[in-house]
Amino acid sequence: MDIESFIKFCEEKGFFYNSEEIYGGKTGFYDYGSLGKILELKFENLWRNFFLKLYPNFWEIEPSEVMKDVVFKASGHLELFNDPITECKNGHRFRADKLIEETLKIKVEGLSIKEINEIIREKKMLCPICKSELSEVRLFNLMVPAMIGPEQDLFLLLEDYLKSGKIDKEELLESYRRFKENRYFLRPETAQGAYVNFPIEIIINRYKLPLGLAIIGKAYRNEISPRNALIRMREFKQAELQIFFVSNEFDELYERVKDKEINVLLVRDRERGNDFIKVKLRDLEGYLPKFYLYFMYKIQQFYLDVLRIPKDRFRFYELSEKEKAFYNMYHFDVEVYLDSLGWIEVGGIHFRAIKLRREDLERIGDRELREKILEIFGDKEEVIVGYDLWKHLIYSKNTNFIVNINNRKVLPIELELSFGVDRNIFSILWVLYDERSGILKLPPYLAPIEVAVFPLLESKDKHVEKAREIFEELRLSFIVYYDDSGSIGKRYRRQDSIGTPFCITIDERTFEDNTVTIRYRDTKEQIRIKVSDIKEFLKKELNIYFLEDIVRN
Ligand SMILES: [Zn+2]
Incomplete structure (x- = not known):
């Protein structure tokens, strides 16, 4: 499908549309419509339920979107972004x-x-x-x-x-x-909120590392040429997790998954012309740190097993020395393949760290601060520290950035898992919409409408009455759509196109044995179940308890 028809499809169905459309729209800004907002909320919740569960000390915070310029002097954005x-x-x-x-x-x-x-x-x-x-x-x-x-x-x-x-x-x-x-700025990334709050959160969380601070929220960039709807906007949403730790805390978790494969395109393999190669994590040991490999695998699981992106449409793309963001020691993009647009960056895994030598400290004028920082060296000549924590420590002179772990002073390293929420929504819709069959194959737990209820014949009062009754019964627990206009085939197709996984139909037999048909979206299979069992059926089909197993393994 070409991008124009896809965007038109999304606008017509109410997933997203140009902001302030009645005044001609505004470039680089999009609104989520009634269905898109539910999809976005469900995506965010899946993200939370997956990434925040990866380790016991991972939390979500909500910092302000407006920040003083000193934050961006420290982070380097004012000079380099x-x-x-x-x-x-x-x-x-x-x-x-x-x-x-x-x-x-x-x-x-x-x-x-x-x-x-x-x-x-x-x-x-x-x-x-x-x-x-x-x-x-x-x-x-x-x-x-x-x-x-x-x-x-x-x-x-x-x-x-x-x-x-x-x-x-x-x-x-x-x-x-x-x-x-x-000067104040709207934040260009959510990440800084986690770094500036680290000295507070590390105390609240009783000096426990690893500490994870997630932020889901808006970020703003004055894009010169916004394009492709949700792909490049001036106001967009990020879901980011900053993980602060010392060095090998995730090695044990890595050992459990090291024989798994990931799709990856390394800089050295770009010439070969492949989109990616499948590599066992253990074969990349030495090239990438174990913690990095572990989180790469977890990210891939999120895309393949949770969002159900087809395997051959997902890869990690390594950025070269020149291409990497200035604060990254290791930098891979997370990419999803969209026909006619190609590989699109939907996230990234960033090791934001720098190597610090003793002689680097000579530039620090404040003697007290310098002495404090020297403590993190112990007897070493150089240490690796989190880039942003380091910068904010220097700018703010707040020594709570330095943490005492087992009688050792450390300035934690940072691993950032970063995702563009809107780009992910766009990609999910694009990849899972099957134009040929007209079915949006969202996993049931992502579907904006969870179940639709129809009377078989709109002309029969008792069908309509019973269908309305079931709709009223369900709608307080589920997201339900009632539809009695047009032929039953047309009603099914309408729901298929917005991803509704189940349709319930009330027919003559309902009045004989109190059962309804439930139709599965992808297989078109129909089963009959008792009216009194509908809620249990839906709870089971829409649940996300399966995430437990994916997080654990
Ligand atoms: Zn011109």
Whole structure:
């Protein structure tokens, strides 16, 4: 299916649609509709029930979406979170790297501005919309500023000036200084909320490591060219789990799964032209740390066994030295294959860590802080520490980042499991919708409508009456849809297309033996069960207790 028809399908069914459609929509923003919101909630709950259960000390927190600029000075986002931008004289703006990738079909991730400029000049690339020349590429920071506090002053003063032409220069400068020193941003990733709260959460959780802090929530990026509906938006939702630990706490769990295979494309195998190769975890030992391999396997399980993404549509994609995000020591994308779009990044597994040498500490002016940090070295010359914890420790000088574990001082390392909620919703819908049969093959526990109830004949009052009665009985416990319009075949097809796993029909026999038919979506098999057994049947079919076994093994 092509992307336009797929998006149209999702809009018509009420999964998602362009935000503020009646005013022409707004670029890069989408709304979940009545069905999409349930799907999203169910996805989030599955995610929670899976990832937070992987270890006893994993918790979810909800930090603010608005953060002070010092957070992003520390994290490096203010300086480094940029995209290359180019524009034509008519004001059409593009992300230069994506434009090259799309027009020339070559990968340019990791190239410098200079190299990107050279490609544009050499290949004589023009604006794809109006065919005029493209400007020199410059860097554009992707964070969305939030207007809070002093920022308002500055803009009011500017407005005064524009109206009256008069200006108090001192006042303006003072306002500008406050504005510069006190900027706020909407968070570009949820992760920072977990890092800045680590010193608080480690005390609340009584200094126990590993500690996991998950955040599910919105993040904002000033994307230059948003596209493909939920794939690249300016406001999106992430589900991220930050795991703080010392070194080998997950080795025992790894031992249990080391003979399992994962789908992976390593940098060194890219040339071979395969989408991925299947590798046993143990064969990657040494190349990747055991904890990393363990969580890779768990992520794959989540996609294959929980979301039921077909095996050949899932892989881990290794990023090269050049392509990796600046804070990552190991960096694999989690990808799902969507026909006509190709492999799409839906998540990532990031070892956010840096190597610290004793001599690095000489730059730290604060002697007290330096002494404290020296304690984490023990008798070693270098240590590996979590990138973000390190940065926030230096910026905040809050020494609670350093934890005492068995009489040893440590600055924990960080493993981030990161997922784009909307991209996952989009991919699930795309992959599980079978255009040929018109069936959306969602696992029952993900279906927005859990069961539909029909009278066989809408013209027969007693059918309608009984169906309504059963609908009323079920709807307080389940998400139920009642439908009595159109032929029964049409009603089935409508439910198939939105993924409803079961349809209940009331017919003549219902009045003889108090039974109904239940039709299974994928097999079209029909069984008869007693009206009094319907609730038990649904509870069993929709439950997610099977997750226990997947989490454990
Ligand atoms: Zn143009």
